[in-house]
Amino acid sequence: MTNTDQSAYTLYYWTACQQFWGRAIGVVLTLDEAGADYTIREPKDAPTGEGEALFAHFRYPAITLPNGMTIGQTPAILQILGQTFGLAGQTEAEQFDCQQTVLDINDIFSDALSGKLADKPERATQWFELLSHKLKDHRFLINDAPTVGDFHAVFATEWVHRKYRTDAYNDFPALARWWQDICAHPSVHKMKNSGIAMLP
Ligand SMILES: N[C@@H](CCC(=O)N[C@@H](CS)C(=O)NCC(=O)O)C(=O)O
Incomplete structure (x- = not known):
């Protein structure tokens, strides 16, 4: 994990995972396993553009990807990261x-x-x-x-x-x-x- 705003991935979760990992457990483990460059921030720091507002931006985790998209729903995030990093099965x-x-x-x-x-x-x-x-x-x-x-x-x-x-x-x-x-x-x-x- 890094603490710069230049990270490839920015994860948003309650307390920025300073007090508990909660529903971010699988996402953080996946990013760590992959050796990805990521930052964890609080939900209040999540992007609030039109697109982001449309995906019910009140439940977390959400993650901003290197392509700039911000995605919610833990299983969807895991699927994307798993595919990206080869951590979702080989065959x-x-x-x-x-x-x-x-x-x-x-x-x-x-x-x-x-x-x-x-x-x-x-x-x-x-x-x-x-x-x-x-x-x-x-x-x-x-x-x-x-x-x-x-x-x-x-x-x-x-x-x-x-x-x-x-x-x-x-x-x-x-x-x-x-x-x-x-x-x-x-x-x-x-x-x-x-x-x-x-x-x-
Ligand atoms: N289906 C969503 C649910 C996310 C969710 O409910 N997150 C909780 C924290 S673990 C939350 O942000 N709750 C705040 C709220 O519902 O207002 C997912 O799997 O990511």
């Missing part, structure tokens, strides 16, 4: 899988946040079985290296632990192994030891 099949996986993960996050996982543990089991299946033949969710799917899953898992169960993956050995591996991955290890809270 066509992996890339398609990665697109679905990011949205699956987003649903798991929503179910955790809304209390649906706690209300219906069988739903949690279905999700965790699906993720375990994705891990059947490789170390991370799409292949043997982390992708935007894994980085977004760090965010979702933090919410699963907070709103459902801290031992949620204990009955799912592949998922428990994945969590250990992704937490030991350098960009994730750095974030989790940053002194900044993962969630608000």
